[in-house]
Amino acid sequence: MAGRSWTRSTSTGDLLFVPVHGARVRILGEIARPATYEIKPTESLNDLLRAAGGFKATASRQRVLIERILPPAERTATGRDRVTIDVSSSALGGVGGPAIPLQDGDVVRVFPVAERVRNRIFVDGNVLQRGAQGLSPNMRLSDALRHAGLKPDTYLGEVLVSRLRPDSTRIQLRASLADTSGAVVNDIPLQEDDQIQVFSLTTFRPVRYVAIGGAVRRSGRVPYREGMTLRDLVLLANGVQEGAYLKEAEIARMPEDRNGGRTASTIRVPLDSTYLFERGPDGRYIGPPGLPVPSGGEPDVPLKPYDNVLIMRQPDWALQRSVSIQGEVKFPGVYALTNKTERLSDVVRRAGGLTSEAYADGIVFLRRDNNIGRVGVELSSALRRYESADNLILRDGDNISIPPYNAVVTINGEVNMPSTVAYIRGKGIDYYINAAGGPTTKGDEDHAFVTQPSGKLESVREHFFLPDQMPKPRPGSIVTVPTNEGKQKTDYLPLLTGLAQIIGSTVAIIVAVTR
Numbered sequence: 001m002a003g004r005s006w007t008r009s010t011s012t013g014d015l016l017f018v019p020v021h022g023a024r025v026r027i028l029g030e031i032a033r034p035a036t037y038e039i040k041p042t043e044s045l046n047d048l049l050r051a052a053g054g055f056k057a058t059a060s061r062q063r064v065l066i067e068r069i070l071p072p073a074e075r076t077a078t079g080r081d082r083v084t085i086d087v088s089s090s091a092l093g094g095v096g097g098p099a100i101p102l103q104d105g106d107v108v109r110v111f112p113v114a115e116r117v118r119n120r121i122f123v124d125g126n127v128l129q130r131g132a133q134g135l136s137p138n139m140r141l142s143d144a145l146r147h148a149g150l151k152p153d154t155y156l157g158e159v160l161v162s163r164l165r166p167d168s169t170r171i172q173l174r175a176s177l178a179d180t181s182g183a184v185v186n187d188i189p190l191q192e193d194d195q196i197q198v199f200s201l202t203t204f205r206p207v208r209y210v211a212i213g214g215a216v217r218r219s220g221r222v223p224y225r226e227g228m229t230l231r232d233l234v235l236l237a238n239g240v241q242e243g244a245y246l247k248e249a250e251i252a253r254m255p256e257d258r259n260g261g262r263t264a265s266t267i268r269v270p271l272d273s274t275y276l277f278e279r280g281p282d283g284r285y286i287g288p289p290g291l292p293v294p295s296g297g298e299p300d301v302p303l304k305p306y307d308n309v310l311i312m313r314q315p316d317w318a319l320q321r322s323v324s325i326q327g328e329v330k331f332p333g334v335y336a337l338t339n340k341t342e343r344l345s346d347v348v349r350r351a352g353g354l355t356s357e358a359y360a361d362g363i364v365f366l367r368r369d370n371n372i373g374r375v376g377v378e379l380s381s382a383l384r385r386y387e388s389a390d391n392l393i394l395r396d397g398d399n400i401s402i403p404p405y406n407a408v409v410t411i412n413g414e415v416n417m418p419s420t421v422a423y424i425r426g427k428g429i430d431y432y433i434n435a436a437g438g439p440t441t442k443g444d445e446d447h448a449f450v451t452q453p454s455g456k457l458e459s460v461r462e463h464f465f466l467p468d469q470m471p472k473p474r475p476g477s478i479v480t481v482p483t484n485e486g487k488q489k490t491d492y493l494p495l496l497t498g499l500a501q502i503i504g505s506t507v508a509i510i511v512a513v514t515r
Helices: 045-051 141-148 230-236 344-350 379-384 429-435 493-514
Strands: 024-029 035-038 059-069 082-088 107-112 120-125 131-134 159-164 170-177 195-198 209-214 220-223 248-253 265-270 308-311 322-327 333-336 364-367 373-375 399-402 408-413 419-422 449-451 457-459 461-463 466-469 478-481
Touching: 024 045, 120 141, 131 141, 141 159, 141 195, 209 230, 230 308, 322 344, 344 379, 344 399, 408 429, 419 429, 429 478
Parallel strands: 024 107, 120 195, 209 308, 322 399, 408 478
Antiparallel strands: 024 035, 059 082, 059 107, 120 131, 159 170, 159 195, 209 220, 248 265, 248 308, 322 333, 364 373, 364 399, 408 419, 449 457, 449 478, 461 466
16 A cells, blocks of 8 residues: 555557556545555555545544455355454554454445534523533523523423433423523423423414405405504505495404304494595595595594404496497497496497398307306397397406308208208208208217307207107208217107007907997
8 A cells, every 4th residue: 555656768669567456445434535445465454544544533433344255265155255343442543452454355434423412402492592502510491591592472381391311211391480581490400412492472372363355455364463453454455445335344353242152243333535545646546436435534443353354345336347249230349338237239239230231140149257158149039129038138248249141051060061051941950961961871860950140059859749840040050960879769650550559459359349
């Protein structure tokens, strides 16, 4: 592990011979230069430690472990061909101590010191400086608390001390405080590894709150503070919404007497214009108009814990709602609804009525509310009779489209030639299916249906002993022949034949008996 360097010049054609390395050992762990080293036959463990830079400060010098491969002569069939050698501190670096020889392939491990710390205690909880403290001789609980610093809201009733016993279990000790300076009643002498827990008064208090809902911008619960007023709570809710009813509010309060199962008592409290925080530089309210609001001057309303405040809305107040009407009307566009009961026919009239090319029964009525989508209506019925069920009351976001007259019928689905053909008045669904080449082998003609231009669906209706009722497509409708899913139409012919035979036999018997 020691050598000398020398320099010799080389020439073209020189052959350099590098011999095979000698015995090598590896050293790992808490050592300055962990690595693999080549050793001489006379070198020992102490020589290896010196070559590796010596122990780190974190090394445990009590022992070093050597893992050694046994010589072939000492190996057995069990497969345990390695041996572990523990070297004590007396053989490590000592002058005149025994020299521990090393062998090729040895692995030397140097372990770190143990993690356990002497003379340490812990303080946790409602203190200014949490964490570990050094345990000094004759140290008591009061000393540790003064070092950590108690907070003003410390619970004086009890401090817990968890003490470690020799068997690694813990016992619980307790003491009370005289005040927040750290003075302890029945002061406890501390021991190594004691854990001290200090509590806060707020730990044992219920979380008190007030709540607000209704016409405010941010509903929910807010922590209660002594002296809190209704105005404070409205401010914390980011103010009232447009259309808030500011003549009074309702407060649901915890009842003084819970007899009879009462859970709340309600009171009405006055509000005024000072609750309108949306104001311009001149102090005037700049929000949308609404009902008259009392001017300022009402006394502020103090709140109690668990109050639940409701800011009501003005009756029938709403921002402008609108519907869109497009297509064959004289003045298409977006129209604001004037009241909550305005109907389809009202907006059509406001749009100037239908043009001469409009096809009323082809109306496409889309409702955005609750993602309803298309609604089937008969506009001609709505225009004819105001109380008609088709004369829908409009909602915000409704979209009305009235197409021009389209005198064709489209046939699709399981037909031989899906196509669009001219509309012929009075023709039924079977005519249009045949006009598209008839149903395919997979087509279920008995369950064909028509999507009328208004969006309503009509299907073939079967009647016992009577011909099926066929729907009649209108201009712009779509005829669809679905795929036969294996369901077969009921064949009434065998049933009728059997019934006729029974009736004939019965008549013959009656005639024979009467003779």
